[in-house]
Amino acid sequence: MAMAELGLKASYSKTHHRHLSLLSARCFPTKQRCAFGGLNNAHYYPTISSSLAPNQVQAQSVQSQEEVNSKHDDCFGVFCLTYDFKAEEETSSGKKLIKVAVSGAAGMISNHLLFKLASGEVFGPNQPIALKLLGSEKSFQALEGVAMELEDSLFPLLREVSIGIDPYEVFQDVEWALLIGARPRGPGMERADLLDINGKIFAEQGKALNAVASRNVKVIVVGNPCNTNALICLKNAPNIPGKNFHALTRLDENRAKCQLALKAGVFYDKVSNMTIWGNHSTTQVPDFLNARIDGLPVKDVIKDHRWLEEEFTEKVQKRGGVLIEKWGRSSAASTAVSIVDAIRSLTTPTPQGHWFSSAVYTNGNPYGIAEDIVFSMPCRSKGNGDYELVKDVVIDDYLRQRIIKTEDELLAEKRCVAHLIGEGSAICDLPGDTMLPGEM
Numbered sequence: 414m415a416m417a418e419l420g421l422k423a424s425y426s427k428t429h430h431r432h433l434s435l436l437s438a439r440c441f442p443t444k445q446r447c448a449f450g451g452l453n454n455a456h457y458y459p460t461i462s463s464s465l466a467p468n469q470v471q472a473q474s475v476q477s478q479e480e481v482n483s484k485h486d487d488c489f490g491v492f493c494l495t496y497d498f499k500a501e502e503e504t505s506s507g508k509k510l511i512k513v514a515v516s517g518a519a520g521m522i523s524n525h526l527l528f529k530l531a532s533g534e535v536f537g538p539n540q541p542i543a544l545k546l547l548g549s550e551k552s553f554q555a556l557e558g559v560a561m562e563l564e565d566s567l568f569p570l571l572r573e574v575s576i577g578i579d580p581y582e583v584f585q586d587v588e589w590a591l592l593i594g595a596r597p598r599g600p601g602m603e604r605a606d607l608l609d610i611n612g613k614i615f616a617e618q619g620k621a622l623n624a625v626a627s628r629n630v631k632v633i634v635v636g637n638p639c640n641t642n643a644l645i646c647l648k649n650a651p652n653i654p655g656k657n658f659h660a661l662t663r664l665d666e667n668r669a670k671c672q673l674a675l676k677a678g679v680f681y682d683k684v685s686n687m688t689i690w691g692n693h694s695t696t697q698v699p700d701f702l703n704a705r706i707d708g709l710p711v712k713d714v715i716k717d718h719r720w721l722e723e724e725f726t727e728k729v730q731k732r733g734g735v736l737i738e739k740w741g742r743s744s745a746a747s748t749a750v751s752i753v754d755a756i757r758s759l760t761t762p763t764p765q766g767h768w769f770s771s772a773v774y775t776n777g778n779p780y781g782i783a784e785d786i787v788f789s790m791p792c793r794s795k796g797n798g799d800y801e802l803v804k805d806v807v808i809d810d811y812l813r814q815r816i817i818k819t820e821d822e823l824l825a826e827k828r829c830v831a832h833l834i835g836e837g838s839a840i841c842d843l844p845g846d847t848m849l850p851g852e853m
């Protein structure tokens with residue numbers, strides 16, 4: 414790892430932003446407090462010049478290490494240690510560090526996801542990774558706890574961890590942004606209020622991505638209402654292609670596959686080509702018409718068509734709510750797994766004849782769905798992070814009616830956030846309250 418890649422700057426960052434770098438060049442300069450001595454230490458953060466040759470840096474690091482050792486209350490564990498550049502050369506996979514931002518990093522979903530990212534399960538066993546964790550002001554201390562757990566896990570591929578609450582700092586140069594953090598829906602809170610509160614978060618994060626992220630950053634919005642949050646985010650990031658933004662409907666796809674497998678009496682790996690159309694809400698449309706079981710149309714395998722038309726859809730739509738009743742909290746582990754699935758679907762080629770669901774920006778879709786919203790549709794990828802829409806799907810009257818309903822809901826949500834996407838004043842005429850209890 415070249416020093417330049419550490420992005421060292423002779424500057425002070427005036428935010429609650431703290432680098433816990435395993436590469437640790439940020440942790441050993443004389444005056445710097447890489448330290449974990451307390452929240453106050455995190456407010457002002459000096460970094461060092463990158464103009465030193467590695468051997469000079471090593472020499473400085475030895476000196477600084479002594480200083481660090483004499484100030485135990487200023488430093489925290491492994492991130493105070495100097496990094497051995499020689500060892501890096503010997504073990505290098507030759508792959509450039511991938512920078513991944515995760516918002517809501519102290520939340521329940523992230524608590525599962527971060528460890529999958531750091532382990533190599535998501536981007537591959539030879540891919541070194543930098544995790545840039547974004548939290549809210551309230552969760553800053555919890556973020557430190559998350560960083561400590563990552564530290565204690567000794568993941569060989571995890572080269573850098575930083576935590577902060579300023580998206581303009583955290584999103585710097587990121588190639589992936591997994592936007593999970595959002596306000597939950599409080600008791601008595603109208604859905605329109607939630608759209609506004611969370612919409613503002615995603616407007617700000619869109620602006621920050623636009624300003625500082627990699628121009629080819631891929632964004633997956635998880636925080637609800639995720640489709641409209643993704644729309645707000647992309648509208649506030651005009652210099653990043655709209656195609657790079659996704660809202661997560663992969664959990665819904667996975668749930669639908671599971672229900673079909675249960676009904677058909679087959680293991681779930683036999684179920685494929687499952688599209689979720691539309692919104693991640695109870696208007697979503699799990700498509701049994703185009704899905705397959707063991708390569709056959711679902712209706713050829715499951716003869717109980719009444720179940721398909723009347724029960725299956727509701728089971729998928731309400732799965733999250735039922736889980737909350739059992740668990741007392743919303744699904745976190747399976748959501749994290751579905752985020753991994755969503756990333757891997759974009760970074761590995763889709764097998765011939767298959768597809769996956771993702772809510773993406775409608776901009777020339779072949780299904781007659783309204784343009785300029787974020788709508789879940791069937792996608793395929795060559796594995797380069799990009800996707801194309803699947804053309805050869807059948808849409809019958811049953812499916813069309815339901816697609817129109819979820820489309821109407823998304824268009825109403827869009828009108829409700831007009832003030833956040835540069836389209837004048839908001840008019841909130843939401844067709845009904847379709848969120849699952851506790852899902853927000």
Ligand SMILES: NC(=O)c1ccc[n+]([C@@H]2O[C@H](COP(=O)([O-])OP(=O)(O)OC[C@H]3O[C@@H](n4cnc5c(N)ncnc54)[C@H](O)[C@@H]3O)[C@@H](O)[C@H]2O)c1
Nearest residue numbers: 517519520521522548549552594595635636637661852853
């Ligand atoms: N799309 C899906 O399939 C799906 C599935 C499950 C949950 N969700 C949604 O994901 C979101 C997170 O769920 P969770 O269970 O992890 O919630 P959580 O409440 O456990 O965690 C959310 C975290 O986000 C943080 N946060 C709040 N505002 C923030 C901001 N502006 N910037 C950064 N962080 C911020 C909070 O402090 C908290 O730590 C919720 O909106 C939930 O409804 C989506």
